Amino acid sequence: MLAELERLYQQALAELEAITDSVALDAWRIAHLGRKAPLMQAFGRMREIPPEERPQVGRRINELRDALQAAYEARAEALRQAELARALQEERLDVTLPGRPRPYGRLHPTTQTIRDIVGIFQSMGFQVFQSREVETDEYNFQLLNIPPHHPARDMQDTFYVATPGVDEDETPPVVLRTHTSPGQIHAMRHYAAQDPENPPPIRVVLPGMVFRYEQITARSEIQFTQVEGLAVGRHITFSDLKGTLTEWARRMFGPGARTRFRPSYFPFTEPSVEMDVECFLCGGKGCSVCKHTGWLEVLGAGMVHPVVLRNGGYDPERYSGFAFGMGPERITMLRHGIQDIRHFWRNDVRFLEQF
Amino acid sequence: MKVPLSWLKDYVDIPLSVEDLANLLTSLGLEVEAVRYVGLPMPPADARLDFKTSGLAWDPDKIVVAEVREVLPHPNADRLVLARVYDGQAEHQVVTGAPNLFAYKGQGSLDPPLKVAYAREGAVLLDPYNPGGTLRLKRRKIRGVESYSMVCSEKELGISDEHEGIILLDADAPTGVPLADYMGDAVFDIAITPNMARALGILGVAREVAAALGAPLRVPDTAVVMEGPPIEGRAEVRITDPDANPRFAVGLIEDVTLGPSPYEVQRRLKLAGMRPINNIVDATNYVMLEWGEPLHAFDYDILVERAGGQAPTIITRRARPGERLTTLDGEERVLPPYAVLVTDTAGPLSIAGVMGGAESEVRPTTRRVLLEAAVWDPITIRRVSKALKLTTEAAYRYQRGVHPALVEPALLRALELMRRWSGGTVAQGIVDRYPKPQRDPVNRFRPADIRRLLGLDLTATEIANLLRRLEFRVTVHDDGTIEAQTPPHRLDIGEGVVGIADLAEEIARLYGYDRIPATRLADELPPYLGLERARREDRIKDALVVLGLQEVITYRLTAPEREARATVAGEPRPDSEYVRLVNPIAHDRRVLRQTLLPNLLEVAERNARFVARQALFEWGPVFLPREEGLLPDEPQRLALLLTGPREDDFWAGAAAEAMDFYDLKGVLETLARALHLPQPLRFEPGEHPSMHPGKTARVLLGDKVLGHLGELHPQVKARYDFGPAAVLVAELDGCALRDALPDRFTLRPVPQFPPVIEDLAFVVDETVPAAAVEDAIRAGGGAYLRAVTLFDVYRGQNIGAGKKSLAYRVAYQAPDRTLSDKDAARIRKKIVKRVAREVGGVLRG
Known part of the structure; x- marks a missing residue:
């Protein structure tokens, strides 16, 4: 067995x-x-x-x-x-077949750049202050030390708003703001109202849309955004202006970004400066974007003019301040090699979806 | 302003290269935008420069001063001549067609010879027939006569566009010397800002350069040889409005012979952008460019004639109603009442500070010249210049401000130049009326004032020395205060706190912006004032981006027709109901928008050509005129648009369906949850001028209407170039949405016990809105009802015509225990009762 x-x-x-x-x-x-x-x-x-x-x-x-x-x-x-x-x-897949497309939202490039700019200033203690786009001549010009018939008005071609009862030969009292600077007066008056005898210090950034009477071309637009900034206090100096804006440029364009300051003229600041940043595309060697200068014009600034401080409710004997302004579209164009400013409001998806 | 380097060097020694000088000017606030090289060596093409460059460098070996010793006929051509030219080394025969040599043809040896600009064989010149191009001189035959060199016109050398004749240099030009050494130049094109009006004369620019270099300024001599009879009694001046005309002076020169100015004067005027006319007019322009003080020359004999043979009286006054004048450009102009005129007893002579009249201007036969130097109110000049659309060199300077102290030296300087260039005799003395003397501010301040503004620690002496370089008269007092007297050529220095700011700018400029330290803000931080608007707007935009929407930003300016296109009626509202521009750039951008939808539709329409699926939003203001007050309301709006397939095409599976009403509604519902709105949005049947009447919802938050959501009306859609897919749009009150965002929210406890889930289907009449059924379920379910989700809508014969079945998945849950079947049955009973009572619904078995 x-x-x-x-x-x-x-x-x-x-x-x-x-x-x-x-x-x-x-x-x-x-x-x-x-x-x-x-x-x-x-x-x-x-x-x-x-x-x-x-x-x-x-x-x-x-x-x-x-x-x-x-x-x-x-x-x-x-x-x-x-x-x-x-x-x-x-069960082996062809991993080279395309993935399933996911809808993906984006902010407009201008909004993205404004957030970059504003975010840096916010981290330095600046608060966002917004103001209106249709302004009086008084706020847009006169309170900013640009009286009627001042030659500086030639620097800003203006859209005028029809006002009933105002003869069209006269200079109309209402304009589309040509810069965000009227916001300086609004901000100062807003703060000064807290304590008119001893107004508190101010650090604000004012992003917003501005308008110029221009032909629409690759280089000029009838509307564009600006980010204005204003710091007012009892001990604010031109060297603070330089330090603050230099620090901003480093955070915006990279820790190695070099800056230079040139005298300029704005009726609402004195002294006035323009700040250039060393071209971040060519490292200052010269390229078509910086027009072979090695430098890019990035912003205008200056110490707030005593008349403007006074118009804002701040005694220029006791207070000083600086202000600056820059163009987010221009900075976006520089950063991304955009040649034509008209892309911004045309909103072609083939432009927008690249951001 | 165009500043030739040679001219600038008349007043200050400049030990700098052209490029370094350009950088220095820019660092002083005189921004050099471009440099045109007119003979001087050019920088290498790859040089890193802050300004544009153009022009031509003249090769010192090949382009020289030469003399034409004889002009001979060309053997084979009537329109050409042969010039016998000596270039300092040898004689050459040059073939030329220059008409200004023809007069000398066949006159034999010329004594003195004609001085010319001579280009040797191989010289590089601008090609007169090819703008922007150059040419190199080569040996060739012209009509049988050999030619290898040329006598140059201004065009070939890049001086001007003059190409009719060759340059005839002044007689003292040194033969054989390189032309670049004799008159090589560079022209700085400077953008003069309004605060730099003092630099609207080359002497003013030189003053800034001298201050920066610490070099002395050579002010032109204003001594005049006055050998004529006194002017007294031969001309009178009367100013009627000293505010409009603070100063007016005249001088007289007699026995002048009008003719061309010296070549060097003509060359400088051309480089500075002016056209040489004759020795008298050129002298006025030359002195204006030098000092920044405009001048005007009258034919004195015409003035005498107008005065009936008497001594003329110049009267300055405002224009009378309807007054007219033919200006020297030949136009007859009606003068606005605020214009200031230079007149005599017979009427207007010129528009003060803007343009002279045709009748009294100097002409080739003029023998006696009355020369005017005056200062006018800038605002008046600006208004007149704008109203008459007349932009002249004089008006440009006057509207920026000319210091009255310049009147006298400019007048004297011009009289002397006229005397030298025209051979006239200057009458003794001038008539000078100065009823409103300029007061030059004196500012008193301390170094601490400068430190407070600049953050720069300078001593009183250092500050004083910087200001003295700019010709301020400065005293440092024993108590440390500094007193600075403004020099009598500046109108831009104020008084008091403004004056100190003005001086701080001068100090910073001369000290050098780049040498001022850079510091961190050390000042007290401002109080927080609750400026939450921007942060809330960011939260809304971020939520929409997470929901897959693309932000767009469109023009604020539009036209009523564009907005009407987006409505069924299509009827534009009158412009008067809009915020309307006085000076639109285009007819279709003449008013400010009152809705965001039309712009969003236009964007989607353009993009529909490239992409099928679009999900867009815009956040921004609209502009609504108000009954009261000057300014419109600027409420924020939020507009959304969806169109095309729910998903983009994919290689597996069927193509996605087109998005519909409920896609956009889902976006809004999710947005409301993402933003933690205190209560869900409510949707009721609504009406909107752009939307399908049966597919429109009014969107409410509590009792507040936020806006509308719907499918674009087919008639509206047909006006745009869209495909077949529905276009879903919504426009909401952004301010209301923004203000509804809570600052904080409280979490509900996370459930600890499992829910009981069951499906309930109710048959109701077709007309009953789903929201009413859900409301009834919720009301019946009470506190234990955790969730209600509609998962099916059914219509069919077995439930009867005019009925629909709505199937809900409901969840019951208690916070403290697991619900039993008995609990669930009790809740279900209440729900069924409630639904039956409120909407007549019957539970399907």
């Missing part, structure tokens, strides 16, 4: 070797390890063996059963691995 069992065992192993799918494997397990399998039945046939041989044969049957069980498990695992490998192979 033992010899027959050994044969059956060898035969089962041989069959197991040939099995390649789980159905056949299951059939094999029933045939060789199931209750009716010859090896399992062998325990029932122990009576046919002399009693003294029984322990030895019984041991041997157990060994053969365990061996077959182990062989079965090994085979089952091998088959599972093979099937997994096949399945993984079949």
Whole structure:
């Protein structure tokens, strides 16, 4: 009997070797390890063996059963691995096919640049102050030390608003603001109202849309944004102006950004300056963007004119301050190599989606 | 202003290169925009310069002063001559067609010879027939006569566009000397800011350069040889309005012979941008360019004639109603009543400070000249110049301010130049009326005042020395105060606190902006005033971006027709109902917008050609005229637009459906949640002039109407170039939305116990709005009702015509325990009752 069992065992192993799918494997397990399998039945046939041989044969049957069980498990695992490998192979993707497009919103490039500019000043303690776009001549010009017929009015071509009852030959009293500077007066008066005898210090930035009577060309627009800034206090100096704006330029254009200051003229500041930043595209070597000068004109600034301080409710004998103004579209154009300012309000998606 | 270097050097020694001088001028606030090289060496093409360059460098070996010794006929051409030219080394034969040599043809040897600019073989000149190009002189034959060099016109040398004749230099030009050494020049084009009016004369520019260099200024000599009979009794001046005309002076020169000015004078005038006329007019222009004080020359004999043979009296006064004058450009002009005139007893002679009259101007036959030097009120000049659209060199200077102290030296200087150039005799004395003397401010201050403004620690002596370089008369007192007397050529220095700021600027400028230290703000931080507007607007924009929308910014200026195009009626409102421009740049940008939708539609229309799917928003003001007050309201609006497929095309699966009303509604609902609005938005059927009447919702927050949401009306859509997909638009009151944003919000507890979830479908009449059903479910469900989500809307025969079934997934949840089936059944019963009572809904089995 033992010899027959050994044969059956060898035969089962041989069959197991040939099995390649789980159905056949299951059939094999029933045939060789199931209750009716010859090896399992062998325990029932122990009576046919002399009693003294029984322990030895019984041991041997157990060994053969365990061996077959182990062989079965090994085979089952091998088959599972093979099937997994096949399945993984079949599920393989073309990873080069395009991904599913996700809708993606963006801020307008002007908004993005304004946020960059304003964010830096906010971290220096400046607060955002907004004011109106249609202004009186008084706020847009006169309170900023630009009286009627001042030659500085030639520097800003103005859109005038029709006002009922005002003869069209006269200079109309309402304009589209030509700069964000009227916001300086609004801000000073707002702050001064807190304590007119001892007005508090001011640090504000005033982003907003301004308007100029211009032809619309690649270089000039009828509307563009400005970010104005104003700091007023009892101890604010021209050297603070230089330090603050130099620090802003480093944070805006990179820690190595160099600046230079040139005298300029604005009726509402004195002394007035223009600040250039070393061209960040060519590193100052000269390129088409900086027109081979190595420098980019970035902003105008100056110490707030005493007349303007006084018009804002601040005594120029006790207070001083600086103001600055810059053009976010111009800075955006410089940073991204944009040649034509008309892109900004045309809102072509092929322009906008690149930001 | 155009400043020739040679002219500038008359008044100050400048040991700097052209480029360094340009940089110095810019650092002084005299911004050099361009330099035109007229003979001097040019910088290399790759030089890093802050100004534009143009022009021509004259090769010192190849372009020299030479003399024409004889002019001979050309053997084969009547319109050409042969010039025998000596260039300091040898004689050459030059073929030329210069008409101004023809007069000398066949006159034999010329004594003295004619001095010319001579270009040798190989010289590089500007090509007169190819603007911007150059040419190199080569040996060739002209009508059978060999030619290898030329006598130059101004055009070939880049002096002017004059190409009719060759340059005839002044007789003292040194033969054989390189022309660049003799008259090589560079012209600085300086942008003069309004505060720099004192630099509207080359002497003024020189004064700034001298101050910067610490070099002495050579002021031109104003001594005049006056050998004629006295002017007294031969001309009188009467000023009727000293505010309009603070000073007026005249001088007289007799026996003048009008003719061309010396070549050097003509060259300088041309480089400075003026046209030489004759020796008298040129003298007035030359002195104006030198001092910045405009002058005017009258034909004295005409004045005498107008005075009936008597000595003329010049009267300055305002124009009379309807008064007219023919100006020297030949135009007859009606003078505005605020214009100031120079008149005599017979009527107007010239428009003061703007332009002279035709009748009394000097002409080739003029023998006696009455020369005027005056100062006028800047505002008057500006108004007249604008009204008459007359921009002259004189008006340009007067409207920026000319110091009255310049009247006398300029008058004397011009009389002397006229005498030298025209051979006349100057009458002794001048008539000078100065009823309103200029008071030059004296400012008293301390070094601390300068430190307070500049952050720069200078001693009183240092400050005094800087100001003295600018010709301020400065005294440093024992108590440390500084007293600075403004020099009598400046009108830009004020008094008191303004004067100190003006002086601080002068000190900073001369000290050098780049040498002033850079410091961090050390001043006290300002109080926080709750300026939250911008931050709230940013939150709204950010939420919309997260929702996948692209921000756009459009023009504030539009036209009523453009706005009408976006309405069903299409009827533009009158301009008078808008904020309207007096001076629009274009007819279709003449008013300020009152809605954002039309602009958004125009943007989407343009982009529809390139992309199918668009999701846009704009945040910005509209401009609404008010009954009272000058200024309009400028409320903020938020406009949104969706169109095209819900998703962009993808290679797997079917194309996405087009977005509809509920896509945009979903954006608004999610926006409201993202912004933590205190309550959900409500949507009611609404009407809007741009929207589909059946697909429009009024959007409410509480009882406040925020705006409208809807599908664009098909008739409106047809006016734009859109594809078949629906266009969804919304326009909301941005201020109301912004002001509704809470400063903080409180979290509900996160549930600890699981919800019971069940589906309830109710059959209701078609006319019942879904919102009413949901309201009833919520009311019935009470506190344990956690969520209600509509997941299906069904219509079909089995529920009957005119009915619809709304299927909701509802969740019940208690904060403190797990709800049992019995609890759920109780809640469900209440809901079913409530829905039946309020909207007649029946639970589907």
